[in-house]
Amino acid sequence: MSRNTKSCCSRWADRGTALLLAACLALSLGGCAPQEGERETLRLGVAVYSQDDTFIASITQELERMVQEAEVARGRKINISVVDGANNQTTQMEQIDRFLDRGYDVLLVNIVDRTAAAVLIDKAEAAGVPVIFFNRQPVAEDIDYRERVYYVGARAEESGALQGQLVLDAWRDQRMGLDRNGDGVLQYVMLEGEPGHQDSLLRTEYSVKTLTDAGVAVEKLASDAANWNRGQAAAKMSQWLEEFGDGIEVIFSNNDDMALGAIDAIRAWGGPSLLVVGVDATAPALEAVATGELYGTILNDGRGIARAMLDLALTLADGGDPGQAVELEDGHYVWLPGRRIDWSNLDEFLEE
Numbered sequence: 001m002s003r004n005t006k007s008c009c010s011r012w013a014d015r016g017t018a019l020l021l022a023a024c025l026a027l028s029l030g031g032c033a034p035q036e037g038e039r040e041t042l043r044l045g046v047a048v049y050s051q052d053d054t055f056i057a058s059i060t061q062e063l064e065r066m067v068q069e070a071e072v073a074r075g076r077k078i079n080i081s082v083v084d085g086a087n088n089q090t091t092q093m094e095q096i097d098r099f100l101d102r103g104y105d106v107l108l109v110n111i112v113d114r115t116a117a118a119v120l121i122d123k124a125e126a127a128g129v130p131v132i133f134f135n136r137q138p139v140a141e142d143i144d145y146r147e148r149v150y151y152v153g154a155r156a157e158e159s160g161a162l163q164g165q166l167v168l169d170a171w172r173d174q175r176m177g178l179d180r181n182g183d184g185v186l187q188y189v190m191l192e193g194e195p196g197h198q199d200s201l202l203r204t205e206y207s208v209k210t211l212t213d214a215g216v217a218v219e220k221l222a223s224d225a226a227n228w229n230r231g232q233a234a235a236k237m238s239q240w241l242e243e244f245g246d247g248i249e250v251i252f253s254n255n256d257d258m259a260l261g262a263i264d265a266i267r268a269w270g271g272p273s274l275l276v277v278g279v280d281a282t283a284p285a286l287e288a289v290a291t292g293e294l295y296g297t298i299l300n301d302g303r304g305i306a307r308a309m310l311d312l313a314l315t316l317a318d319g320g321d322p323g324q325a326v327e328l329e330d331g332h333y334v335w336l337p338g339r340r341i342d343w344s345n346l347d348e349f350l351e352e
Contacts, residue, residue: 040079044318045099047092048110051084051135053228054257055302056110070310087227089113096120100127106313107131114198114311117142121149135300137198143332144278146317149291152308152326152334156202159279159298163203164210166277166296166340167250171216171285173278178249178275186249189240190223191233191262193254200225203254203279221248226258231247233261234268236258241269248276251276256285256297263293276302281341281349289346296342304336 012090048056055331067080081099083091107124109131110116117138117351122130130148134194136346137156143149143245144347168174171178179186191201194268202221208278211218222240226233233253240248251274253259259278266274273293278285288294312334315325341349 007211008211022092023279040105041079042314043102043205044078044080044106044313045104046080046082046108046109046110046128047095048097049085049092049112050087050228051082053264054282055061055255055300058282059135059302059306062303066306066310070314074314083177085112089110093120093352096099100124100129103316104129104255108309109133111136111138114138114161119283121146124149130313132312132316134305134309135199137340139225144330150312150322150328150332150334152305152312152336153230154300154336154338156199156339157206159199159300160203160206160342162338163252163277163296164207166298166342167207167275168211168214168216170250170275170295171211174298180246180249182219184212186218187221187244187247188218188250189237189244191219191236191250191251191258192206192223192225193258194227195225200254205254207252207277226261228255228257230257230261230264233258234264237265238244238268239263241265241271246272246274248274253278256280256282256294259294259297260284260288261290266293266306286341286349289343290350292343299339299341301336301338307332308336 042066046060048060051057051060064080064082064242069278081097081104083094085170092112093116096107096109107129109120111120111133113130114136121131121142130150132152133143133152135154137151137153150233158199167186186295190204192204208218208220221244224234224236237251251259251262253262253276256278260277266276275295277295278292278297279300280302281297287295289296311325312322315322322328329335
């Protein structure tokens with residue numbers, strides 16, 4: 001090859017290298033620059049009163065699963081952080097403060113003390129962060145007159161009424177077996193969630209009211225708070241069994257964990273089985289319905305709560321209209337309907 005030919009080829013090689021480098025640089029810069037429609041990571045802070053509550057744990061698990069699906073569907077990174085308040089409002093408020101300090105986009109709060117909601121809302125409003133409360137309903141005045149504050153859950157009075165309907169049907173259909181002493185009066189004990197709690201008060205009231213409104217004579221043998229806790233409920237129930245024995249005809253429980261605690265105590269007692277009803281439709285409760293130890297429960301739609309919260313949170317974070325994402329009542333509330341569950345329709349819920 002001549003010197004001239006070699007020089008020409010070298011120049012073309014140098015030019016090609018330069019063009020290749022320029023192209024690579026352009027691609028590199030293009031890859032680093034935000035593309036049209038690309039957005040920053042969305043951060044959701046979830047604060048729960050206690051992860052020891054089976055129902056609350058199921059909601060957070062559903063949320064985490066749905067977030068993973070939403071990331072794929074939307075092509076957007078979504079970080080979800082779940083913190084446990086350990087049933088202490090001071091602890092939970094400190095956790096909320098950390099979420100706000102770190103710039104989280106939306107707060108999802110299962111509040112420890114519903115009367116503390118106003119302080120929490122004030123903090124979030126000052127930071128420009130929307131708040132979605134769930135399953136533990138704050139005082140209405142703290143929600144109704146605020147901007148970007150919402151509640152997602154079931155109506156407690158409906159859950160109580162449906163629970164009462166389960167017992168009413170059993171009283172009508174199985175009267176001979178249920179009315180052990182033949183006095184025509186339904187003797188019951190009541191395991192309450194916690195003192196002063198909205199859901200506890202309303203579930204307690206409406207479960208019994210459904211019976212009395214239907215003309216059933218009732219007698220309360222005992223009632224006490226077991227704070228939604230299985231172990232505490234087992235201890236309470238053991239005391240009542242010692243005192244009343246099989247004079248107890250029905251055990252009302254404000255949630256499934258406490259109902260299962262009552263069943264634990266009945267097993268240890270060794271006497272006849274008693275009619276127990278709960279609320280939430282947790283997986284362990286459905287298993288107990290299948291074995292016949294739990295007469296029935298009421299669906300508290302944890303999956304529906306998680307779905308509504310996530311849809312609402314994503315819309316709020318994007319500045320959209322929350323009424324287009326979920327069905328809002330009075331501009332602030334998403335109510336999930338309850339359903340009765342007993343042996344007759346158990347298979348439908350086990351499949352889900």
